[in-house]
Amino acid sequence: MSFWARLFGTDPASRLRKAEKAIARKAWFEAWEELDGLEVAEAAPLREAAARGLVVLNLAEAEARLRSGDGRGAQESLDLARQFGATDSDFHAVRRAAREVRVQAEKDARAAAAAAAAQTEGDDPLWSLPPDDPRLRVAVLLEAWPEALRARLAALGPDFAAAMVLAEDGQLEAALTGYGAFIEAEPAVRAERARVALLLGQGGLAIGDLQAFGDAVGHQRIGPAHTAVTLARLLAEAGRVPDALGVLDAHRGPLDVDGTRASLLEASGAFAEAEKAAVALLQQAPKDQGLYKLLARVRLRTGDRGGAVAALEADLACACGSPGKCGSQPYDVEAARMLARVYLEDRAEPDRAATLLGEIARHAEAPDWQDAYLQALAARNAGDPAVLGQAAALRAGLRAGDPRHRLLEAAFGPALPAA
Numbered sequence: 001m002s003f004w005a006r007l008f009g010t011d012p013a014s015r016l017r018k019a020e021k022a023i024a025r026k027a028w029f030e031a032w033e034e035l036d037g038l039e040v041a042e043a044a045p046l047r048e049a050a051a052r053g054l055v056v057l058n059l060a061e062a063e064a065r066l067r068s069g070d071g072r073g074a075q076e077s078l079d080l081a082r083q084f085g086a087t088d089s090d091f092h093a094v095r096r097a098a099r100e101v102r103v104q105a106e107k108d109a110r111a112a113a114a115a116a117a118a119q120t121e122g123d124d125p126l127w128s129l130p131p132d133d134p135r136l137r138v139a140v141l142l143e144a145w146p147e148a149l150r151a152r153l154a155a156l157g158p159d160f161a162a163a164m165v166l167a168e169d170g171q172l173e174a175a176l177t178g179y180g181a182f183i184e185a186e187p188a189v190r191a192e193r194a195r196v197a198l199l200l201g202q203g204g205l206a207i208g209d210l211q212a213f214g215d216a217v218g219h220q221r222i223g224p225a226h227t228a229v230t231l232a233r234l235l236a237e238a239g240r241v242p243d244a245l246g247v248l249d250a251h252r253g254p255l256d257v258d259g260t261r262a263s264l265l266e267a268s269g270a271f272a273e274a275e276k277a278a279v280a281l282l283q284q285a286p287k288d289q290g291l292y293k294l295l296a297r298v299r300l301r302t303g304d305r306g307g308a309v310a311a312l313e314a315d316l317a318c319a320c321g322s323p324g325k326c327g328s329q330p331y332d333v334e335a336a337r338m339l340a341r342v343y344l345e346d347r348a349e350p351d352r353a354a355t356l357l358g359e360i361a362r363h364a365e366a367p368d369w370q371d372a373y374l375q376a377l378a379a380r381n382a383g384d385p386a387v388l389g390q391a392a393a394l395r396a397g398l399r400a401g402d403p404r405h406r407l408l409e410a411a412f413g414p415a416l417p418a419a
Contacts, residue, residue, distance in 0.1 A: 012038060012040050012042075012043075015034050015035070015038055016038070016040070016042055016043065016046065018031075018034045019031045019034040019035050019043070019046045019050070020046065022034060022050075023046060023049050023050060023053070026053060028050050028053030028054045028057055029050075029054060031046065031049075031050040031053075032047070032050040032051065032054060032084075035047045035050060051084045051085050052084075052085070054080070054081070054084040055081050055084050055085060055086045055090060058077045058078070058080045058081035058084065058086075059077070059078075059081050059086065059090060059091070059093065059094055061074075061077040062074045062075075062077035062078045062081065062094050063093060063094050074094075076330075078091070078094065079330045080330075083330070083331075083363065137164075137165055137168065138154075138161040138164050138165065141164050141168060142154060142164075144222055144223035145222055145223075146220055146221070146222070149188045149217070149220075149222075152186060152188055153186070153188060153189070153192075156182055156185070156186055156189070159178065159181065159182075160178070160179075160182055160189070162178060163175050163178025163179050163182075164192070166178060167179075167192070167195075167196050172196050172199055172200050173200070175196050176193060176196050176197065176200065179192060179193040179196065180193070187212060187213060187216035187217055188213065188216075188217050190209035190210070190212050190213040190216075191209070191210065191213045191217075191222055191227055193205075193209050194206040194207075194209035194210045194213065194227075194230070197209065198230075198234075203234055203237065203238065204238075206230075206234055207231065207234050207235060207238065210227055210230060210231040210234070211231065213227060214227065214228065214231065214247070219231070219247070219250075219251050221254070226251070226254055226256055226257055228247050228248060228250075228251040228257055229248075229256050229257055229260050231244075231247050232244040232245070232247045232248050232260055232261075232264065233260065235247065236264055236267065241264055241267065241268045242268075244264055245261065245264055245265070245268070248260060248261040248264070249261070255281065255284060255285060258277065258280075258281055259281060259288075259290075259291065261277060262274050262277035262278050262281060262291070262294060263294060265277055266294060266297065266298055271298040271301050271302050272302070274294065274298045275295060275298045275299060275302075278291050278294050278295040278298070279295065282295070287318045287329065289315050289318055289319070289329060289332045289335065292311045292312065292314055292315030292318075292335065293311075293312070293315060293332075293334060293335055293338065295307075295308075295311040296308040296309075296311040296312045296315070296335070296338055296339075297338075299311065300342070305342055305346065308338075308342060309339060309342055309343075312335050312336075312338055312339040312342075313339065315332055315335040316331070316332060316335055316336060316339070318332070319331045319332055330363075331359060331363040333360055333363050333364045336356050336359055336360050336363075337360060337370050337371070337374065339356055340353050340356040340357055340360065340374050341370070341373070341374060341377070343356070344374060344377035344378055344381060345377060345410075345411060347381055350381065353378070354378075357374060357375070357378065360374070369394065369397070369404070372390070372393075372394055373394055373404075373407070373408075373411075375390070376390040376391050376394060376411075376412075377411060380411065380412065387412070388412065388416060391408055391411070391412045391416050392416065394408060395408050395416070
């Protein structure tokens with residue numbers, strides 16, 4: 001051991017002592033940092049203790065953020081907890097807190113709706129009704145609708161309200177029948193019937209209702225979903241991509257509408273248009289990792305590998321470089337796999353490719369076929385004589401016609417043993 005290593009405490013024994021002291025102080029991340037890259041047997045139990053401490057810390061932070069109304073922050077803490085090894089059972093307390101928050105939010109919404117309605121209800125104020133009164137439930141459900149449509153639906157009376165309650169209670173067939181009685185009188189009901197039809201797997205009915213809704217009322221956002229996006233996705237799933245694009249083209253502007261349009265352009269093979277759409281969208285949403293991957297895919301399809309690399313590097317720049325070091329988005333394993341594949345296939349940037357492989361191993365929940373392919377490419381680039389055996393093993397599990405056969409042949413050439 002060098003004098004300087006002992007002097008500055010960078011030798012393994014010194015780092016182990018520092019980690020032990022940090023764990024004793026419950027400075028979990030300090031201990032994790034000290035143990036990072038320390039490959040000695042004594043480090044394993046300390047690393048496990050630090051990871052467990054970080055799991056508990058982040059779960060507690062997630063629960064606190066949930067209760068304070070910070071859903072986005074809670075999700076970030078949950079993602080960090082999972083990166084440090086949290087299991088499904090660890091999330092039990094957080095799930096309980098989420099249920100409590102949701103129940104309280106529903107109670108608050110009912111109280112607010114009752115208070116607002118009490119001003120106009122005269123002799124029968126809503127605030128005097130019991131909490132399980134269906135009128136309160138309907139008032140909360142209608143809050144998701146645009147104000148003008150909310151009033152039109154409320155005017156349909158108790159039978160329509162009863163159908164909404166049936167849908168909310170999971171009695172979908174009965175709700176579908178109930179809504180049917182109002183379709184001719186009020187076309188806005190079609191959006192609600194389409195929602196129930198989708199839950200029942202009746203895509204054809206949902207498409208028809210959403211088309212009629214758009215024609216009569218105009219597509220718009222109801223709750224978190226835009227009816228133009230829902231209709232376009234259903235049309236695309238039915239093989240009617242041009243019709244789906246037509247719906248979206250008529251309602252450009254909202255990010256979810258334009259993002260769905262870009263995805264359908266990619267799916268339909270309009271790669272130049274999809275690239276243009278993705279670039280424009282990234283100006284509005286520069287942290288959207290899905291858009292970066294879409295941009296990379298279409299550039300790869302058109303042979304612009306350098307442009308794909310730029311998009312993927314930008315995607316990864318949106319994420320934390322290391323768990324716990326920042327509050328931004330989690331590491332994008334899919335983007336890292338795409339980027340490592342380009343570098344390795346092109347025999348470019350070997351140091352960067354090696355870094356990416358390490359990050360993938362660190363962040364991926366479980367290795368898949370693509371990870372084995374990346375390792376085989378790395379072995380090929382290093383001149384490892386065992387690489388053809390690795391490639392043959394990769395091909396052995398593929399069915400005839402699988403496009404990955406061509407991938408292997410392009411990477412490993414005629415020397416690849418016959419299937």
